Amino acid sequence: xxxxxxxxxxxxxxxxxxxxxxxxAGSAAIVIKINKQKLIMEEVEQFDNISIEELAEELPENSPxxxxxxxxxxxxxxxxxxxxxxxxxxxxxxEIGMMTLHASALINFQNTADVSKVIEIRDGPxxxxxxxxxxxxx
Amino acid sequence: xxxxxxxxxAQVPITSHAFSGDxxxxxxSLNSNDVQIYSxxxxxxxxxxxxxxxxxxxxxxxxAPNSNRIVTxxxxxNAYVWQETPDPxxxxxxxxxxxxxxxxxxxxxxxxxxxxxxxxAVASGARAISICSFDAENxxxxxxxxxxxxxxxxxxxxxxxxxxxxxxGSADMKARVFSAFIKEVDQRPAPTVWGSKxxxxxxxxxxxxxxxxxxxxxxxxPSGDVLAFASxxxxxxxxxxxxxxxxxxxxxxxxxxxxTWTSEDSIVAAGHDCRPLxxxxxxxxWQETGTLDDSKSGETSRAGAAGASSVxxxxxxxxxxxxxxxxxxxxxxxxxxPSADTKLLTVHQNTITNARPYEIHGDQVTRVSxxxxxxxxxxxxxxxxxxxxxxxxxxxxx
Numbered sequence: 379x380x381x382x383x384x385x386x387x388x389x390x391x392x393x394x395x396x397x398x399x400x401x402x403a404g405s406a407a408i409v410i411k412i413n414k415q416k417l418i419m420e421e422v423e424q425f426d427n428i429s430i431e432e433l434a435e436e437l438p439e440n441s442p443x444x445x446x447x448x449x450x451x452x453x454x455x456x457x458x459x460x461x462x463x464x465x466x467x468x469x470x471x472x473e474i475g476m477m478t479l480h481a482s483a484l485i486n487f488q489n490t491a492d493v494s495k496v497i498e499i500r501d502g503p504x505x506x507x508x509x510x511x512x513x514x515x516x
Numbered sequence: 517x518x519x520x521x522x523x524x525x526a527q528v529p530i531t532s533h534a535f536s537g538d539x540x541x542x543x544x545s546l547n548s549n550d551v552q553i554y555s556x557x558x559x560x561x562x563x564x565x566x567x568x569x570x571x572x573x574x575x576x577x578x579x580a581p582n583s584n585r586i587v588t589x590x591x592x593x594n595a596y597v598w599q600e601t602p603d604p605x606x607x608x609x610x611x612x613x614x615x616x617x618x619x620x621x622x623x624x625x626x627x628x629x630x631x632x633x634x635x636x637a638v639a640s641g642a643r644a645i646s647i648c649s650f651d652a653e654n655x656x657x658x659x660x661x662x663x664x665x666x667x668x669x670x671x672x673x674x675x676x677x678x679x680x681x682x683x684x685g686s687a688d689m690k691a692r693v694f695s696a697f698i699k700e701v702d703q704r705p706a707p708t709v710w711g712s713k714x715x716x717x718x719x720x721x722x723x724x725x726x727x728x729x730x731x732x733x734x735x736x737x738p739s740g741d742v743l744a745f746a747s748x749x750x751x752x753x754x755x756x757x758x759x760x761x762x763x764x765x766x767x768x769x770x771x772x773x774x775x776t777w778t779s780e781d782s783i784v785a786a787g788h789d790c791r792p793l794x795x796x797x798x799x800x801x802w803q804e805t806g807t808l809d810d811s812k813s814g815e816t817s818r819a820g821a822a823g824a825s826s827v828x829x830x831x832x833x834x835x836x837x838x839x840x841x842x843x844x845x846x847x848x849x850x851x852x853x854p855s856a857d858t859k860l861l862t863v864h865q866n867t868i869t870n871a872r873p874y875e876i877h878g879d880q881v882t883r884v885s886x887x888x889x890x891x892x893x894x895x896x897x898x899x900x901x902x903x904x905x906x907x908x909x910x911x912x913x914x
Contacts, residue, residue, distance in 0.1 A: 414654075439699065440651050440658045470619070473654040 383483040384418045385490050392421055393446065393491045401448055401460045407433055410444040410487070412479055419444075419487070434506040442468040442480035444487055451515055461515060464493040469502040520808070520863055521895040523561055525554070530887040531574060533870055537581030543567075544887070545574035551588055551598075553611075561893070569596050569613045576626045580633040586611070589624035589638050595648070597636075597657065616657040618646040626672045632679045634701050639670035645684055647696045647716075662694050662717050672733045672774075676740040680705045681720065683743055685731030691745040691753075693720040709741050709757050725753045725764055732773040732787070737780055738879055744783055746772040752785060752795055754802050763802040765795065774871045778881040778898045784808065786868035786886055790860055794901045806903040808884075808896045809862045866890035 389410065396408045404427030411422050422443065425433065430449075437443055445465040452458050464487075468480060488496060497514045499505045531545040542554040542561055550568045554561035572591035579586050586598040596613040603610045618624060622641030629636045638646040638659075643666045646659040668688035675682055682696045695714035697705070707713075710720040721743075725731075729748030736743055743755040750771045754763045772787035778794075782805075786792040791809035795802055830836070840846040859865065866889035874895050875883035885895045 438653075441653060471658045471660060473651070473656045473658075474617070476654055 381483070381486050382417065382479060383412050385487065386418055389419050389421060390490060396424070396446060396448070397462060403427060403450065405430065405450050406448045408446045409437070411441070412476070412483060414476060414479065430506060430508040430511055434503040437467050439469055439502050440471045442472050442476055446491055446493060449511055449515065451512065461495065462493050463495045463497055463511070463515060464488055464491060466496055466498045468498065468500055470500055520897070522863055523893040524891065525561065525893050526891040528891055529889040530891055530893070531869070532577045533885070533887040533893065534577045534579040534586070534872070535874065535885065536579050537584065539874065542893070543577050543579055543586055545577055547573065549573060549590070551577060551586070565611065567598060567611050567613070570594070575624060578627050578629050578636065580629040583633045585633070587627050587629060587636050589627035591623035593620050593623060594618060595624060595627060595638050614657065616648050616659065618648070618659050619661070620644060620646060625669060628673055628675060630675045630679050631677055635696070635698060637673045637675065637682050637696060639673045639684060641669040643668060643670070645670055645673060645682070645694070647698065649698045649701045660698065660716065662696065664717060665719065671730060674735045676736050677738070678705045678708060678740060680714065681708070681710055681740070683734040683736055685734040685745050687730045689724055689728045689730060689747070691723045691731045691734050691743065693743065694718065695720060721755070721757055723753065723755050723762060725749055725751050727751065732771065733775045735775050735777050735783070737777050739780055744775060744777065746775050746785055746787070752783070754797065756799055759799055763797065765802055765804055767804065773867065773869060776871050776873055776881070776884060778873070778884065779879065784871055784884050784898060786871045788867045790864040790866060790868060790888070791862045792868065792871060792884065792886060792896055806901040808898070808900055810900065810902040863894050864888045864890055864892055
């Protein structure tokens, strides 16, 4: 399958480690960006036990990112699960070239990360809150 | 009385003008898609370059004095930032445009650089103001919108000296002060009379004049503590936030469409009356003090139509006199010149659309430049104020 953006092995390893890391409390996230010059993916940073609102503050307002989130979900029957969800962080103020690249590489990234649920966040920090994530996962 | 410096730039309306930082160059939009750059040569302005990139009429131009960048806004819903760079082949300095996508779906109407020249604000007909800042990571200008609660076209904007607050005058008859704080670009500003802790799109104040009317122009005073706006009800309002009241000066003349502060207590404004007016005041009150256009010393020679009179029974004499009085309303019976004299006594022959500070000494603006629909650029001495009541009208000096 032809790809516009390559995913280096280091990223694949980070994603696997992130997926299988034992979670005790809170939500964790790994943020990946695309390097436009080299056309590869790069890990920006990882967060452990971060709230969704803090994550919204950390993410850039004008650049697209892929965020693999392990979200602490409290079910109404008392269980707590940590589902993996892919946040497609794509604010509309981003540069058009980056947006296109980001959109084209999404499917490939989703398959590599092996995540079934994708949440699109197009309007920046206002669109990323705990309520929105919970409602999408329920 | 210092006479104004008058330049006949073009025979078409000048939509917008902006001088370079050292005032040696002038960028104008002559009601067209291109920017014309004029340079001073001796006492005149000669055209040197044309910047073509826009697809539709350029509505506004601003020239940043320190970073020497020009921003142009047009009816084609885009803005371009022009930077002087050396051309790779010839080595000369050429103006290179960078497109800024404003993400508006109507024309842009007005543009101004912020005081630190790292952002600019574009007013538009899309009921929004685009605040554009440069994102170095992606090498492109990002536009954020100030939308609520604007209900109609924004006609003009003005920045506060702290680089964060923005005043906007709109066709929904309100003048507002917004916070245009951009996280990556600005530091948290110190509290001002307009408020403190102001996230993006906070409305710090919303003002209207008593009789309503589109707010054509807004301006912050040099300190930023006072706001002035002129609206279509022929009035000028001066707002002291938290202070005593809003001072509203109603005039009997035609509305003003542009204003600029010349010092903390005086404003020069101009509009459909074709002459710049001066207003002075303080927290205690404001009044109109006079005009910069001493029209006695305007054009005195009635050049012209004498040469057009030609031979023929129908064109001269009593026949022509009565015909002119009847069909054209020109009475030459009292002995004034029979030539059709539609020239105004003021320097500008049509609406003045733009008034900008030209020369600044310390914190006072000493000279103001104006352009208008008549294609004339005039540079006025701010201190040459003639009180309107003292003017003796109609005396011709021959």
